Amino acid sequence: MEQAKKDKLAxxxxxxxxxxxxxxxxxxxxxxxxxxxxxxxxxxxxxxxMNVDPKNPKDPDRDRFVMSKxxxxxxxxxxxxxxxxxxxxxxxxxxxxxxxxxxxxxxxKVPGVDMSTGSLGQGVCAAGGMALAGxxxxxxxxxxxxxxxxxxxxxxxxxAAMFAPHYKLDNLTIFVDFNGLQIDGDITKVMNPxxxxxxxxxxxxNVELCDAHDFDxxxxxxxxxxxxxxxxxxxxxxxxxxxxxxxxxxxxxWHGSAPNDEQYKIAMKDLGxxxxx
Amino acid sequence: xADKIATRQAYGEALAEFGEKFDFVVMDADLSKSTKTDxxxxxxxxxxxxSGIAEADMISAAAGIASCGKTVxxxxxxxxxxxxxxxxxxxxxxxxxxxxKIGATHAGISVGEDGATHQCLxxxxxxxxxxxMTVISPADAVEARAAVLAAIEHDGPVYLRFGRLNVPAIFxxxxxxxxxxxxxxxxxxxxxxxxxxxxxVPEAIEASKLLKAExxxxxxxxxHTIKPLDNELVTKSAxxxxxxxxxxxxxxxxxxxxxxxxxxxxxCPVPMKRIGVQDKFGKSGKPAQLLKKYNLxxxxxxxxxxxxxxxxx
Numbered sequence: 001m002e003q004a005k006k007d008k009l010a011x012x013x014x015x016x017x018x019x020x021x022x023x024x025x026x027x028x029x030x031x032x033x034x035x036x037x038x039x040x041x042x043x044x045x046x047x048x049x050m051n052v053d054p055k056n057p058k059d060p061d062r063d064r065f066v067m068s069k070x071x072x073x074x075x076x077x078x079x080x081x082x083x084x085x086x087x088x089x090x091x092x093x094x095x096x097x098x099x100x101x102x103x104x105x106x107x108x109k110v111p112g113v114d115m116s117t118g119s120l121g122q123g124v125c126a127a128g129g130m131a132l133a134g135x136x137x138x139x140x141x142x143x144x145x146x147x148x149x150x151x152x153x154x155x156x157x158x159x160a161a162m163f164a165p166h167y168k169l170d171n172l173t174i175f176v177d178f179n180g181l182q183i184d185g186d187i188t189k190v191m192n193p194x195x196x197x198x199x200x201x202x203x204x205x206n207v208e209l210c211d212a213h214d215f216d217x218x219x220x221x222x223x224x225x226x227x228x229x230x231x232x233x234x235x236x237x238x239x240x241x242x243x244x245x246x247x248x249x250x251x252x253x254w255h256g257s258a259p260n261d262e263q264y265k266i267a268m269k270d271l272g273x274x275x276x277x
Numbered sequence: 278x279a280d281k282i283a284t285r286q287a288y289g290e291a292l293a294e295f296g297e298k299f300d301f302v303v304m305d306a307d308l309s310k311s312t313k314t315d316x317x318x319x320x321x322x323x324x325x326x327x328s329g330i331a332e333a334d335m336i337s338a339a340a341g342i343a344s345c346g347k348t349v350x351x352x353x354x355x356x357x358x359x360x361x362x363x364x365x366x367x368x369x370x371x372x373x374x375x376x377x378k379i380g381a382t383h384a385g386i387s388v389g390e391d392g393a394t395h396q397c398l399x400x401x402x403x404x405x406x407x408x409x410m411t412v413i414s415p416a417d418a419v420e421a422r423a424a425v426l427a428a429i430e431h432d433g434p435v436y437l438r439f440g441r442l443n444v445p446a447i448f449x450x451x452x453x454x455x456x457x458x459x460x461x462x463x464x465x466x467x468x469x470x471x472x473x474x475x476x477x478v479p480e481a482i483e484a485s486k487l488l489k490a491e492x493x494x495x496x497x498x499x500x501h502t503i504k505p506l507d508n509e510l511v512t513k514s515a516x517x518x519x520x521x522x523x524x525x526x527x528x529x530x531x532x533x534x535x536x537x538x539x540x541x542x543x544x545c546p547v548p549m550k551r552i553g554v555q556d557k558f559g560k561s562g563k564p565a566q567l568l569k570k571y572n573l574x575x576x577x578x579x580x581x582x583x584x585x586x587x588x589x590x
Contacts (some may be wrong), residue, residue, distance in 0.1 A: 060345070060346060066341075106372070106373075107344070107373050108373055108374065114344065115340070115341065115344055115373070116368070116369075116372050116373040118368065119364060119365075119368040119369075121333070121337075122333075122337040122340075122365055122368055122369045123337075125333070125334045125336075125337030125338050125340075125341065125365075125369070126337045126338065126340050126341035126344065126369055127341060128334070128338050128341060129337065129338035129339060129340060129341020129342040129343075129344070129345075130341040130342070130344060130345055131341075132326065132338065132341070132342060133302075133341065133342040133344075133345035133346075133347055134345070136302065136323070136324070136342075136347070137345070137347075155333070156331075156333040156334055156337065156365075159328070159329075159331035159333060159334030160334050160337075160338070162329060162331065162334075163328060163329075163331070163334055163338060166329075167326075
């Protein structure tokens with residue numbers, strides 16, 4: 001990838017991370033760890049890869065994105081705002097009574113959200129349905145989804161894992177955000193879902209590995225997925241939970257808690273913003 | 278009278294019939310021969326999607342397809358469609374109010390020999406609690422066909438409850454008018470109201486005959502749409518007769534009887550009895566034996582009718 005493009009994406013990802021922290025700090029609740037971890041993938045998808053138009057969010061020919069790990073709504077809202085689907089200032093309403101930015105994404109309320117998610121395992125199945133609908137309608141759109149590595153402990157994920165290769169859904173690409181942590185700790189200690197790549201391979205998927213914080217690596221995996229015919233692709237994206245905020249990185253405790261005012265200042269400083277007062 | 282036909286058979290045939298005019302997709306979870314969606318599969322193989330034995334994935338994938346603008350009929354046994362996949366129905370389908378129509382067959386105790394694990398007696402209760410969900414329980418093949426068409430034309434999720442057992446014809450295909458949310462008065466009466474759904478409708482009609490022989494005039498109402506309930510008709514009839522019996526092949530907790538009780542408690546409280554399965558699991562047996570064992574017969578309805586009449590002020 002050209003350096004200029006990379007710089008642009010890095011800028012988008014940084015803004016997404018700042019907005020994630022601001023949203024969760026404003027709400028006093030939310031899921032920063034996993035949200036920060038997928039910021040680079042979202043920047044790449046929405047600013048480099050996906051065919052979406054904020055002026056026509058329901059375009060039937062658009063590419064689709066499903067945040068299967070719906071608790072990472074702050075990251076999705078941030079990238080949608082950055083892309084222009086709705087005003088950035090609305091992000092401060094996240095999780096509040098008068099806002100349309102629910103704790104988990106609601107496709108009926110939020111422009112640019114293609115599927116309501118929050119209950120783990122369901123989003124990836126819906127993404128399979130969207131990809132199948134594209135095949136039935138002979139449309140060329142592609143469907144992307146991000147799953148958590150903890151999320152794949154849900155049995156329903158493996159129903160979808162059978163479904164997509166069976167129907168040769170090569171228009172479906174999923175990312176497994178492989179940060180190794182879930183609420184109760186290390187995924188291999190809570191309920192070991194590894195080896196993730198071999199599991200998807202055995203279910204009939206094309207499997208790619210990538211570094212979730214390296215745009216060249218993300219790009220290579222996505223472009224490979226697009227070239228594969230007759231098979232869906234699972235990209236196992238090695239990520240750092242809490243990426244970009246010093247005290248949140250690799251800490252399971254930041255899965256679902258909000259920074260206090262002091263922590264907010266430090267987090268924003270880590271992301272290049274000095275907060276006064 | 279026409280031959281007895283199961284509502285599930287009418288469901289499959291209606292899908293095949295209406296599939297010509299409407300561009301919907303049908304999904305099944307490896308039960309197409311039993312749910313009768315194979316009628317559709319034979320005619321429109323490219324629009325039939327088997328999820329395998331994976332009801333959770335079927336319902337969520339149906340939501341994904343529906344999000345792209347296509348109506349989907351997702352079919353399985355009531356036990357698995359409403360029971361196992363309840364949370365997928367709630368979060369993937371009802372929350373985003375998508376056009377997924379759940380064709381649930383083998384509902385109720387009349388499933389018979391398969392026994393308790395397959396006799397879903399809770400589905401009306403489960404589906405009725407979901408905001409925006411329409412719940413339909415047809416009484417015969419003609420009504421089942423009409424319900425499928427109504428589901429296609431309705432914008433939003435619909436739960437369709439069908440039975441395994443062949444049931445007698447009540448309605449005439451050429452004259453029957455189905456209106457979503459409207460009950461159907463089958464007999465007018467003044468002494469007691471019998472409100473029934475599904476295969477308990479013919480039992481209710483039979484009960485009214487038994488009562489007539491004893492000089493009691495029963496009003497018989499068929500409720501095909503349990504949600505939204507025809508509150509107006511139910512309340513008006515209760516006000517007229519002053520006593521109500523409900524009859525359903527479902528647990529008395531949460532089903533038609535509960536829906537009617539809720540309406541009458543607020544609108545017109547009268548003495549009432551609920552005929553249904555009394556908070557029990559089913560068991561193996563022949564459907565007719567089971568209906569008798571669990572007190573789901575015309576005689577049980579007639580007996581309950583006399584009890585509520587006796588309680589009138």
